[in-house]
Structures are given as C-alpha cells and as structure tokens.
Amino acid sequence: MKISLNWLSDYVDIEGVEPAELAEKITRSGIEVDAVDNRSEGLKNIVVGHVLECSQHPQADKLNICRVDVGEEEPSQIICGAPNVAAGQKVVVARPGARLPGGVKIKKAKLRGEESHGMICSLQELGFDGKVVPKAYASGIYVLPEDARPGEDALGLLGLDDTVLELDLTPNRSDALSMLGAAYEAAAILSKDVNLPETAHEESAEPASGLLNLRVDAAEANPLYAAKVVRNVKVGESPEWLKARLMAAGVRPLNNIVDITNYVLMEYGQPLHAFDYDRLGTGEIVVRHAAEGEVIETLDGTERKLEPHHLLITNGREPVAIAGVMGGANSEVHDGTTTVVIEAAYFSPASVRKTSRELGLRSDASTRFEKGVDPNRVIEAGERAAALMADLAGGEVLSGTVLFDELDKEPKRVTVSPDFINERLGMKIPFEEMEEILRRLQFPYEAVNGQFVIDAPTRRVDISIPEDIVEEIARLYGYDEIPATLPVTESLPGGLTPYQDKRRTVRRYLEGAGLYQAITYSLTSESESQKFALETAPVTRLLMPMSEERSTLRQSLLPHLLDAVTYNTARQTSSVALYEVGSVFLGEGEDGLPTEVEHAAGAVTGEWSAAGWQGGQKRVDFFAVKGIVEGLATELGLSDKLSFRKGEMDGLHPGRTADVLLDGERVGIIAQLHPSEQKARDLKDTVVFELNLQRLLREETEPLLYTPVPKFPSISRDIALVVPKAVQAAALESTIRTNAGSILKDVHVFDVYEGDRMEEGMKSIAFSLTYLDPERTLTDEEVSEMHNRIVAALESEGAQIRN
Known part of the structure; x- marks a missing residue:
C-alpha cells in the first residue's frame, strides 16, 4: 500500500x-x-510553460519548434518531439539547469541547427511509472489545466512535492x-485525532428508488447492497489534485467518474463500481449466481465463462458485473454517460476469493473484498462518492439510497484483564497506560471489575481474541520497551547440545578438507534404496509416491551423492568433491515411524592436487579419502578408537575397500567404486566413504588434554618385514603397539614393496618407529631393548626381518 x-x-x-x-x-x-x-528528490527548476507558437522544424519531420512562455521577460524557444504538442497548451518545462530523475541535467542545446532552451516534459520523464500515466498522455507530453500560470513551480501541480x-x-x-x-x-x-472526510451533499427531491429497483437473490454471498443514483453528470478529466493523488497511490486516472470510485476505494478501503444507468436498460439491478455456461465480457475486453457459484450483478436479464471482481463492458461509464448508479456493497470474502482465483482476475477491489471490508463504512463510502460526483462532475444526487441490508454490523466484544496482558508480555504496564493506548487506538472500552471490555471497531477485522489486544498494547507501548529476560530453566536456552556442536564440527572439517556440501533427496527407487547400505532393514515405501524414482526412503546416502557427482562431471567439472550429512531410514521404530539414523558420506573424483609449476598433479585415490576419515576421527577425539580392516560390498572395488571400525564395531566404509559401477555412472576413479555419524557423535570421548612440547630428543628406528601378501599392515601395527612400552610414540608405514626380489606371494612392509620419553633423554640401550622385544614379537607371528 x-x-x-x-x-x-x-x-x-x-x-x-x-x-x-x-x-x-x-x-x-x-x-x-x-x-x-x-x-521531488533531485528535481528542480521545473515550471509551468505556455506554448505560444508551434511550428514544424525545417530539418526534421518529427520535431517542432515551440515558443514557450515560462514566466520570464522573453519566451523561450524549445525543440519538442512529442506528437501531441500544440499551441495554446499549458505544459511542464524543465528550464536550462534543471535536474530530472536519474541525475539528468538540462542544458541549452542545438537540435538540427536550431537552439533549444529547455525541455517540454512527459510524466515518465518526471519519474512517474508508465503504468499510472493517463492513456491520453502515455506517448507524449503532459498537458496541464488552463488555469496553470506560466513560471509557477510545476511540482506542486503534479503532486511531486510529496x-x-x-x-x-x-x-x-x-x-x-x-x-x-x-x-x-x-x-x-x-496521539492525534482523525478527521473523517465530508460525506454530506445536497439531494434532489426525486427519490432514487423511482428510477432503480433492487433485488438480491443471494443474500448469503451479498448481505448488503447499496445503490446511489446521480443524474446529469459530465464525464471528463479529473481535477489535477485528484489525478495526482491517484497516481501517487499507483492508480491510473481514467475519467472523473471512474477516478472518484477509485479515490474512495483508496480512501475508505471500500471498493465501489459505477454503472451507466442508461446502458443498464432495465432500471433494475438483480444480484444472483450465474447460470450454467453463462458468459460475460469484462472491462478488460475478455469474454469469460462463468460457473454456477460465481456471484453476478445483472440488469435482470444479463450480467453487467462479476460481483467484487470486475465490471462488465456492457455497462461501462463512457464520455456520453449522463446518469450513474454507484454500487457500494459487502460481498462474502470466500465468494470473491474463489471467483477471483478461478477466473484469474486480481484487482484492488477483489483484494480488499477477499480480506473483508468494514461493514460500517459501506454505505458511508457510497455517500462520499455521491458527494464527490456532485462536486466534481456537476451531478444531481437523487434522494435516498436503494438498499438491501441483512448484514450484521455489530463489533466483536473482547474481554481481557491487565494481568493477562502483563503476564503475556513479561512486564508491568500501568493500567492507566493501557487505557491511554486504547484511547489512542480509538477502541471503545469499559473498565469492569478490573477487566477491559472492548468493542473492537469493525474496521479492525483482525481483533477478535484477548491475545489480539495484547499485541495492540505491546506494539503501541513499544516492542523495544519490553525488557530482555531469559526463561527460568535448568540450563540457559539457545545453546547447542554436544551432539549439535559435534555435527557442526564435522561439517566445518569436511569443508575445510575441500569437500562441498550437497543435499539430496531422501526418497529413491526401491532398487536403489539399499545399495551401499552399511546396515539394511525392511524398506519403507510411500503409499502414494510421485513416481517410482521417488517411492522409497533411502538406507544409504551414496547413490544420490554419486548421481550428483555424475551430473557435475557431465558438465565438464572433472574434479568433484562432495559430502552430505543426512538421515537414512532403517525399518520401523516402536512408534510406527521409520527409524532415522544420521549418516555422513562423501564422494571424490578427479585431481586431489592440480598440476602446477612446482610439481605434478595427484589424482584422488583410496588413501587420500582414508586420510580425510582419519582426520575427522582426530577432530572428534576418536583417533585412538578408530581402526580399519579389509571390507567387501557389491559395487565397490574388491581390493580397495575398508570397513571403518569403532572399538571393533563396524561404523562405516571407505572404498573406490568398482570399475563396472564407475562405467555405469560414466565416472573415472571415484572414492567414497559413508559413516554412521550418529554412532560416532554419541561416543564418549576423554576431555582434551594439552601437554608441553618435549624438551628431550626422540629416537627413530625402522623395521622392514617380509610377510605374505594376505597379511594386513594394520595387524602388524597392532602387534608393534601391543608389545611396545610407553616410550613408543608413533608408528607409521613408509614403504610397501612387491617386486622381483621378493618370493612369490610375499611382500615387504617397512615401518618407522619413534621413541620418546618427555622426562629424560633415552639411551641407545633402552631403545634397543624395546626394539628387540618388538622384533621378537613380530617374528613369533611369522614375520621375517628384511636385511
């Protein structure tokens, strides 16, 4: 608005x-x-001009040379290209030095050899939206009334001083x-008073009921219909002040009769309609529902087929308007109209809303009827329009109103106590302050037994329950006056639970590792629902799925995540790294609903580090993604509890798949896709992981302890072991850690060899062991003793020391 x-x-x-x-x-x-x-911002030096002479430019067919009186000693010569410019007009002139919207500055100029001292302006050039400019001036300059004085400020005449x-x-x-x-x-x-518009007007002795009959056959949809009859009107342009106000409100002026109905619509919020009495043809208005297949041509020139529940205004024979939505072309006010019927009515909001939606017609009138107009302003708005037509169109208002009225206009009564208000707001507003607010709102009330008994004005359709009064008191007292308080609870609200905090940690870490978050559908096809699932359960199908592709709740995040990778690589994004944190759905819980378990999954393909002048590229492989998972475990404080073992799953590479274990329990998987799966999805080498995030985040962890940087040196020893190819490095590392004492601080694999010098079925794995005592310097003898004990333990399990 x-x-x-x-x-x-x-x-x-x-x-x-x-x-x-x-x-x-x-x-x-x-x-x-x-x-x-x-x-008026940015506008200056814009005045009224009087076009004294207008002749065609000798060098241009579409330009005119105008001599214009702008209130100075001598007329100014202005070149104008508007098709409607003519001698004798009062126009809007931007003199040299003037500024127009957008920072445009008007200067003296030469156009095809002729000097131009300013510009004759259209409304669009002055900042008016083209949609509100009167049609007569839409493609040319704007012509002011004859009584405009040359040289006076034009902004006030146009309502731009606003x-x-x-x-x-x-x-x-x-x-x-x-x-x-x-x-x-x-x-x-x-805290001011409201001055209501004047609706009083003179009436002729002849009653309106002598010219117009009214019958309402649909009282439920139209409980109030009031008609005023105005004779001897002269249809023409509205006065400048009326047009300026309508354009400021976003309404295009048409003629004085239609403009008055639109003016009252904007003033009262009550839609009105003006019928040409002579075009009605019958001297009768009948309000009824449409007949099956009935049609009407509306004011926009469109023929519309009606349904039996659409409410119509008719002349007793044919429709002349769709009630509350739009008038008909057959009863439209035109230049020759002399007698006008003003319709002021209350139409059921539900009826107007349904009709408007079904016909695809939205208007300022239907918007207000849909929300509910003030029943006590309907007749008053009609009287206001009649008064304006008498004043601005020279009309003669016939006495009385042709009326059908079965509308309940009683205000809603709301009873509320000051204690109720203060309890809801958590503050203490004095009783007197509440009374003052109700007076400022102009809500009639009585204070009875410590309670407010309020008759909510019918103009405020939103006031019906005590909570509405609480809101009114609060907003007028000032929301910023309500004290900031915290609820009394066992813990302060607004904080994250440990689980939520850890979930954010997971997201931050994965994004820091270079993965982008994806959000995929929870629904998938039945054939894909259990693919790559860490744990399977009976699937959950929708009763009425949109399609078979979205019919079943997923039990793994990976299928849709891989679809996203395929989508991106197909669009020439060769390196893709995505992750998702979301729920999978495993069978039915005790409450009859699917059991939701939160998982985290990732899929990575392409280059892990791009080729640059400093070195070659590195493509994503199993160990890069395994490092991401290990880093995540460290971030969550679970690195000591996490381990890996050889895994197996359909669709994953048999030699590059590892189960992720938490205290020996399988909680995830890391793997490269099987070559056949990669081919089916049109992917190159792609590595994925999926973790039972709910299990990881609920694991109890020790508080983080910080230790000082050691002052004493560490000692490193290497061991190269020859073992069968089937032996896993993790098993050897476990043996090392089990048999080492507290001075062993780190173990890691630094070489794996399977070559010509190795026996068939054997491989060499080399470990680097780091020994450190934070309290003292270790001796070679102590390290050698510990190292030999580890070697002996490895040999006892079949490993051979490689020299």
Missing part, C-alpha cells in the same frame, strides 16, 4: 514529523515501511489498505 503524506495530512496532523521519522515509528509499531519515496511511504502489510492488517486505515494508525502512534 502506497501512502501519500500530502493525502494523509487531510485526516491526521503530521506537521512537524519528518517522513523518515514517521516511517520509523510505523515500522516499530508493527507495520513495516519498505520504502520512503521523496518524489513523500510516499510504501507499506508492506501482513495479511491480518487489511485495515491499512486505505488512507483512513493508515490515518488511524498514524493517529494512534502520534
């Missing part, structure tokens, strides 16, 4: 309040102000979809 502050000042005193300050106050009270548009606030309204605040609604809001914020 766009609120012109010049227009708003008609209803509430905002003098002395800066637009930005008012916008801030409105926002703090609960209605967000999206923009504060100073419409600031417009753009309100971002929530669905419950439909009351602010009008200037009066905004006025009540501003008055409550500023």
Whole structure:
C-alpha cells in the first residue's frame, strides 16, 4: 500500500514529523515501511510553460519548434518531439539547469541547427511509472489545466512535492489498505485525532428508488447492497489534485467518474463500481449466481465463462458485473454517460476469493473484498462518492439510497484483564497506560471489575481474541520497551547440545578438507534404496509416491551423492568433491515411524592436487579419502578408537575397500567404486566413504588434554618385514603397539614393496618407529631393548626381518 503524506495530512496532523521519522515509528509499531519515496528528490527548476507558437522544424519531420512562455521577460524557444504538442497548451518545462530523475541535467542545446532552451516534459520523464500515466498522455507530453500560470513551480501541480511511504502489510492488517486505515494508525502512534472526510451533499427531491429497483437473490454471498443514483453528470478529466493523488497511490486516472470510485476505494478501503444507468436498460439491478455456461465480457475486453457459484450483478436479464471482481463492458461509464448508479456493497470474502482465483482476475477491489471490508463504512463510502460526483462532475444526487441490508454490523466484544496482558508480555504496564493506548487506538472500552471490555471497531477485522489486544498494547507501548529476560530453566536456552556442536564440527572439517556440501533427496527407487547400505532393514515405501524414482526412503546416502557427482562431471567439472550429512531410514521404530539414523558420506573424483609449476598433479585415490576419515576421527577425539580392516560390498572395488571400525564395531566404509559401477555412472576413479555419524557423535570421548612440547630428543628406528601378501599392515601395527612400552610414540608405514626380489606371494612392509620419553633423554640401550622385544614379537607371528 502506497501512502501519500500530502493525502494523509487531510485526516491526521503530521506537521512537524519528518517522513523518515514517521516511517520509523510505523515500522516499530508493527507495520513495516519498505520504502520512503521523496518524489521531488533531485528535481528542480521545473515550471509551468505556455506554448505560444508551434511550428514544424525545417530539418526534421518529427520535431517542432515551440515558443514557450515560462514566466520570464522573453519566451523561450524549445525543440519538442512529442506528437501531441500544440499551441495554446499549458505544459511542464524543465528550464536550462534543471535536474530530472536519474541525475539528468538540462542544458541549452542545438537540435538540427536550431537552439533549444529547455525541455517540454512527459510524466515518465518526471519519474512517474508508465503504468499510472493517463492513456491520453502515455506517448507524449503532459498537458496541464488552463488555469496553470506560466513560471509557477510545476511540482506542486503534479503532486511531486510529496513523500510516499510504501507499506508492506501482513495479511491480518487489511485495515491499512486505505488512507483512513493508515490515518488511524498514524493517529494512534502520534496521539492525534482523525478527521473523517465530508460525506454530506445536497439531494434532489426525486427519490432514487423511482428510477432503480433492487433485488438480491443471494443474500448469503451479498448481505448488503447499496445503490446511489446521480443524474446529469459530465464525464471528463479529473481535477489535477485528484489525478495526482491517484497516481501517487499507483492508480491510473481514467475519467472523473471512474477516478472518484477509485479515490474512495483508496480512501475508505471500500471498493465501489459505477454503472451507466442508461446502458443498464432495465432500471433494475438483480444480484444472483450465474447460470450454467453463462458468459460475460469484462472491462478488460475478455469474454469469460462463468460457473454456477460465481456471484453476478445483472440488469435482470444479463450480467453487467462479476460481483467484487470486475465490471462488465456492457455497462461501462463512457464520455456520453449522463446518469450513474454507484454500487457500494459487502460481498462474502470466500465468494470473491474463489471467483477471483478461478477466473484469474486480481484487482484492488477483489483484494480488499477477499480480506473483508468494514461493514460500517459501506454505505458511508457510497455517500462520499455521491458527494464527490456532485462536486466534481456537476451531478444531481437523487434522494435516498436503494438498499438491501441483512448484514450484521455489530463489533466483536473482547474481554481481557491487565494481568493477562502483563503476564503475556513479561512486564508491568500501568493500567492507566493501557487505557491511554486504547484511547489512542480509538477502541471503545469499559473498565469492569478490573477487566477491559472492548468493542473492537469493525474496521479492525483482525481483533477478535484477548491475545489480539495484547499485541495492540505491546506494539503501541513499544516492542523495544519490553525488557530482555531469559526463561527460568535448568540450563540457559539457545545453546547447542554436544551432539549439535559435534555435527557442526564435522561439517566445518569436511569443508575445510575441500569437500562441498550437497543435499539430496531422501526418497529413491526401491532398487536403489539399499545399495551401499552399511546396515539394511525392511524398506519403507510411500503409499502414494510421485513416481517410482521417488517411492522409497533411502538406507544409504551414496547413490544420490554419486548421481550428483555424475551430473557435475557431465558438465565438464572433472574434479568433484562432495559430502552430505543426512538421515537414512532403517525399518520401523516402536512408534510406527521409520527409524532415522544420521549418516555422513562423501564422494571424490578427479585431481586431489592440480598440476602446477612446482610439481605434478595427484589424482584422488583410496588413501587420500582414508586420510580425510582419519582426520575427522582426530577432530572428534576418536583417533585412538578408530581402526580399519579389509571390507567387501557389491559395487565397490574388491581390493580397495575398508570397513571403518569403532572399538571393533563396524561404523562405516571407505572404498573406490568398482570399475563396472564407475562405467555405469560414466565416472573415472571415484572414492567414497559413508559413516554412521550418529554412532560416532554419541561416543564418549576423554576431555582434551594439552601437554608441553618435549624438551628431550626422540629416537627413530625402522623395521622392514617380509610377510605374505594376505597379511594386513594394520595387524602388524597392532602387534608393534601391543608389545611396545610407553616410550613408543608413533608408528607409521613408509614403504610397501612387491617386486622381483621378493618370493612369490610375499611382500615387504617397512615401518618407522619413534621413541620418546618427555622426562629424560633415552639411551641407545633402552631403545634397543624395546626394539628387540618388538622384533621378537613380530617374528613369533611369522614375520621375517628384511636385511
């Protein structure tokens, strides 16, 4: 909703309040102000001009040489290319030195050899949106009224000496979809009174009921219909002030009759419609539902087929409007209209909403009817429109209103106690302060037995329960006045649980390792649901799946993660590293729902480190991904509990697959895809991992202890062992650690050899052992004794020392 502050000042005193300050106050009270548009910002030296002469440019067919009186001693010569410029017009002139929107500066210039001292402006050049410019001036300059004086500031005539606030309204605040609604809001914020528009007007002796009959056959959808009849109107352009206000509100001016209905719509929030009485043809209005297959041509020139539940306004024979949505072309006001019927009605919000949605028609009127208009303003809005037509179109208002009224207009009564309000807000607002706020809101109330008994104004359809009053008190008292407090609980709220903190650690670590997070579907096909699963259980199928490809809950993250890798490599991204943290679904739990277990998975393909001038490239392999998993275990404090063993799974490489063990229990897998699986997915060497993250994160870990950097030197010894190829390095490392004392600090493999000099079926594995005592320097004898004990243990298990 766009609120012109010049227009708003008609209803509430905002003098002395800066637009930005008012916008801030409105926002703090609960209605967000999206923009504060100073419409004159950057505009200067723009005046009224009188075109004295207009002749064609001798060197250009589409240019005219104009002599224009701009209030100076001598007329100015201005070259204008607008097709509608003519002698005798009052126009808007930007004189040399003027500034237009966008920082455009007007200078003296020569056009095809003729001097031009300024520019005759269109409304678009002055910053108006093309959608609100009157059609007569949409492709040319704007022509001002005859009484405009040459040389006077044109900004005031055009309503550009104004600031417009753009309100971002929530669905419950439909009351602010009008200037009066905004006025009540501003008055409550500023503690001011609201001055309502004048609706009084003279009426002829002839009653409106003598010319118009009314029948409502659908009272449930249309409980109130009021019609005013205005004769002898003269259809023409609206006065400048009215057009300026409509354009500020985002409405295109058409003619004075239609503009008045739109003006009252924006002023009261009550949609009106004007019918040409003579085009009605029957002197009758009948409100009914549509017949099967009935059609109407609406004002936009479209023929629309209607359904039996669509509500219509008819002349007793044929439809002339779709109730609350759009009028019909057959009853439209035109230049020859002399008698007007003003429709002011209350239509059921549900009926209008359904009709509008089904016909694909959205309008300012339907938007307001859908949200519910004020039942006590319907007739008043019709009277306001009649008064304006008498004043601005010279009309004669017939006496009385043709009326059908079965609408309940009683306000909703809400009872609430001050204690209830303070308990909900967690503060102590004095009783007197609450009374003052209710007075500022203009909510009629009584204080009875320590409670407020409030009759919520019908303009505020959002007020119906005690909590609504709590909100009103809070926002007018000031949300920023509510003290910041913490709930009384066993622990302070807002912190992360240890599990959540560890999950974030996992994500940070994997992203730090170079993997990008992916989020994939939890639903997959039944054939893919158990592929690569660490643990299988009965699958969970949807009762009504969208497709077979999304019919079953997954039991592994890897299939969809690999689909994402394939998708990226197919688009010339040769190196891809993705991870996902998400749930898999294993059978049915005690509550009848699938058991969710959180997993973490990754898939990596391509280069691990790119080739550069410093060295060659390194492609991803099993050990690079194994290093990622080992680093993650270290990050979680589980490195001492994690181990690996040879694994096996369909779709994975038989010689490059390892189970991940936590205290001997299988919690994950690391593997390269089987060549046939890689070929099926059109991938090169791809290594994956999947971990039961829930199991890892719930594992108890020792508190992190820091030790000082050792002052004493370490001693390293190497052992090269010849063992059968089937023997795993992890088994040998376990033997070393089991038989070593406390001075053994590190063991790692630094060489594996299987070559010509080795016996058939044998291999050489070389370990580097580091010995260290943080309290003293070790002697060679101590290290040799420990080393020999380790060697003896290895030999007893069949390993041979390689010399």
